[in-house]
Every structure is written in C-alpha cells, then in structure tokens.
Amino acid sequence: MDDPSAQFQHDSDLIDILWRQDVDLGVEREIFDGCLRQKEETMRARERELKSERELERIMQRLQKLDKETGEFLPSPSSVNSQAVPFSETLPSRVSTQHSPVTQNPLLSALLFSKSQKPPSQEQAFSELLSLPDLQYYLDVLESEGSNLPLEDITEICHHNLPEPQRENSTDELCDIGELTQTISDSFEVAQPLSCMPSDPLEVLETCIQTFSDPGNPTPSPSNTIYNCSSPENQGIFTKCQTNSSDSSLSEFCPDINTYTINTSTLSEPEQLNSVPGRKAPQMLSQFEEHRILLGFDDSASVGSVDLEMSLYAADTVSNGQSDKDELESIQSDYTDLLPLSLHSETVEATLYETATYSPHQTQNESTPEYSQREPQSDLTTASRAAGVRRACRDEQRARALSLPISVHDIINLPVEAFNEAISSCKLNHAQHALIRDIRRRGKNKMAAQSCRKRKLDSLVDLEDEIEALKREKDKSKEEKERNTRDLRVMKEKLKNLYNEVFGQLRDEQGNSYNPKEYKLQHSADGTVYLLPCSTANNKNTLTEDLAAAV
DNA sequence: TCCTTGTGTCATCAT
C-alpha cells in the first residue's frame, strides 16, 4: 500500500464503490447531472493520466538511468547485467532524431515540432498507447490472466483470444514495435508483482527486436507468435513494422524503444551502423525497394532521397486502409489550400500521411472530456468505444497535421477569453486558424449533442416514470371509487332500515300503522321529521325525495 | 442484407 499507484488505485476503487452505492440508494439525478459528472470524470481522466505517467516513470527507471553528464537515458547497470547482449555500445537515444530528415529538414521539423509543440514525451506516448483499444485488450487479458503466466502463454492467450477482426486490426495498429514493446513492458509491470516470471524486461525487448530485425529468424518467440513477420501475408506489415522501428516518428512516439532498437542493430551489425547512417539490414532494404516503399524519414539518411508521398501513402495503405487516407485527403483539401505558400505541398502531404500512418490511434481519449466522461457508462460496448476512439482522433489528426500549437482539449474547453488570448498569442496561419475554429465548434457541438442525447434519454425515463405514476394514480382512483360506491350502498341500506323502523313505529289516533304508499316521512332542515301524505311530500324539499327513494 | 444502436457532424434556430 506504500506504492503511490496502488494507493491511487485503491482510492479510485473506493470512489467507484461509493458512487455505485449512491446510485443504488436512489440519489437524485441532479446530483449526477452533466456538469458535475463531467467535472468528476475530467478529474478522473487527469488522475489516470498521472497514474500512467507514474507507471511509465517506474518502467523507465527500471530500464534506464539518466546520464547526468549528457542528459541521455542509458540502460541501468542492473538491466545490462541481466542482458544476454551487452548494451555498453549504446548510442545516444537522440541519435534517431538527430539523423532523421524530419529534424534535418527545416520545413518538416517546423511542421512537426513547432516551438510550442515538442515531440511527444514518453508520458504522452505511454498514455496514447494505453488508449489503444487493442492494447487495452491485451492489458485486460494480462491483468486477468497474465499475472500467473509466463510471457509466452500471455502472448498466446492474447493472440488466440483476440477476436478475428480485432486480431487483424491489431496487426495494423499494434505492429509498431514501440507499441508492442510497450505492451510487453506493461505486461511485465502488471504480471511481475505476482508472478514468478523470470524474464527481464530488457530480455523481452530484445526478443521482440531480434524477431523484427531478423525476418528469417526461425526461432519461435512470443512476438513471433503475434506478428509472424516472415510469413508472406505479413510482409507488408512487417515492412511497416520495420519502418516504424527505425522511423524517427517512432522515436517521437516512444523514443526509448527506439533507443533499444538502435542498440540491437548496433550489436548485430556494428560495421553497418558505423559505415552507413541507416540502420536497415540489407535484405530489408531490398525488400523495401521491391515494395516501392521508401521507409519513413530516417531511411532517407541511408537512401538519400525521401519519397514521402510514396512511402507514407504506402504505409498508410498497409496500415489504415482507404478511410483514413480519404479522411486525410479531405483534411488536405480542406485546410492545405489555406496554408501559406512557403509550406511545400509535399511537406504538408508528408505530414498528413505521416499522421495517418502513426497517429490514428494516438487518441485524445485520456484528455478529452467527452471520452473520459463516457468511461463510467458501463453499458457502453468495447466496440462502440473503439469506434468513438477512432472517430475522436480525427480532429487530433487534423491538429497534428497542421501542427496546431494548442491541444485539441484546450481548443475545445478553454473559456472564450482564454481561447481568444491563446490563439492571438500564437502566430497562426489561415489554415490553422480555420482548423482551430472548426475543432472548437465541433468539440462544443459534440459535447452539446452528448448532453442533448442524455437529456433526451432522461426525459424519456422521466416520461416513463410519469406514465407509471399516472397508472398508479388511476388504479388508486378506481379503487377509491369502488370503495365509495360500496360505502354508499351500505349507507343507503342503513337509511332504508332506519326509515322502515321509524315509519313502522308511527301510529294514528286509532293506533293503526300508516300505509307507506300513502304517507312518507319528511326531514326538514332544522332536524324536525314530519309525516306527510305522498302527494304533498313529493312537492317538498329534496331530502324528502331522497328519503322516499331510500325507502 | 437489413435493422438497431451509438456517435460525430452539420444546419438551423434560440439565447
């Protein structure tokens, strides 16, 4: 319990339990109205982010130590000692970005890493990875079953239990080595406290990296189980995996993983690394040329030219299919015509396709209120969540495509004054300005639509409740009417008996009883009772009639 | 293949 994240988890669970108890106890809906829930869920999302960051830091602390002189991350001695392959020849972790044409190309660099938008941090990468639906699936499996299983079994479970479409999807979305390795690192974090799994995370990383860097590797391994890169049908995927593993985009996506990738390449082919800036195995290069895929930015260092459109389009086609491409083409047509001429169209295109290739699953659902606020809806299916995630990242993609200096979350949620101040303080071109306005409008409208639907559902529930209440009231009135009718009948019966008793005791002067057909009793307003002939009594007050009727 | 459901988006009106 001294572990902060465990403490946090415990607190979160308590909050959840209390929430459910409150709901079960029939706390009024107003208590959980949209505003409050949204705030609470936004806070939860932030707390989750914090938790993710802490976990990432823990992982990084395990894997690396910071070189105080250079400020670079290096593998920790303990990790190195546990490695089968020494990491002493580690290159600086930033080497990938230093050699990347992204950073070498000022336009790309400016577009991708604007002053206020640095390359995504490790924490960002981690939280984005955690938001991947497929990754979540793996983590769920690992949490539920993995704690007692060796890594091989875990990966087998993931592979076999994954629904078919999701499995296909996973080859698209998870084949990024960074994601895979992060998943495995994560699984280690999840499984490690309870299991006797002996594997060092670096061994896991090493296994994956070796698998990917050696397509002909016949040795079965966990990562091979999931991504059989040497199989013909996965060539494209494998190609993309290799692309990503060495791509500078990966370094921005998960820089530390990139470091290890480089290290492995360094160890396996040191001469090549020293002589050639690129880090591809020869067979891989031939494979790329065969597929007319010039792989990502970092490859340009070795190839010498960057066919960004071709490479990114190909990678996009492999990974995301037509829809994302169309989407990005639409972004391009919508916004790039507004871009200043100084931005070369190819650069923009490259950025757009780069976004399509790597960012569709870097969702904002950890930070965007509408998704964090959906989280507690337990009836929401995983699939619909995934669909929401996919859709939600479109504005994120657009924002990345135009390198917006403000986060989508801020664009949507900042108050008007702060928002106007923010966009006026940044020098935005027309395209960026238009996009920011669109994102804000869409985001606001999205939340409005969600609250509108919620209201609609609430009013539907209210109407149903009202119907039930009215039904109950109707039944109650019916019962009351029946009771009143019954009471009235009883009263009339009593009155009749009383009338007959009184009338029967009346005698005339001769001591004879009166004929009830000729005489009737009449009750006056002052309480006096008169005996009147029927002809006279019929013209008197209504009480007499009532008495006669009762008789 | 059709239906249902959930969601995002747009258009439009109201505030």
Added chain:
DNA sequence: CCATGATGACACAAG
C-alpha cells in the same frame, strides 16, 4: 453581431 447551446437530421461504423 458573435459565441454558444439545443436539437433535428443525416452519415457512418459496428454488432
């Protein structure tokens, strides 16, 4: 007039 909210209608994806 502008920003924002509300809401109907539509499109799309997934089951």
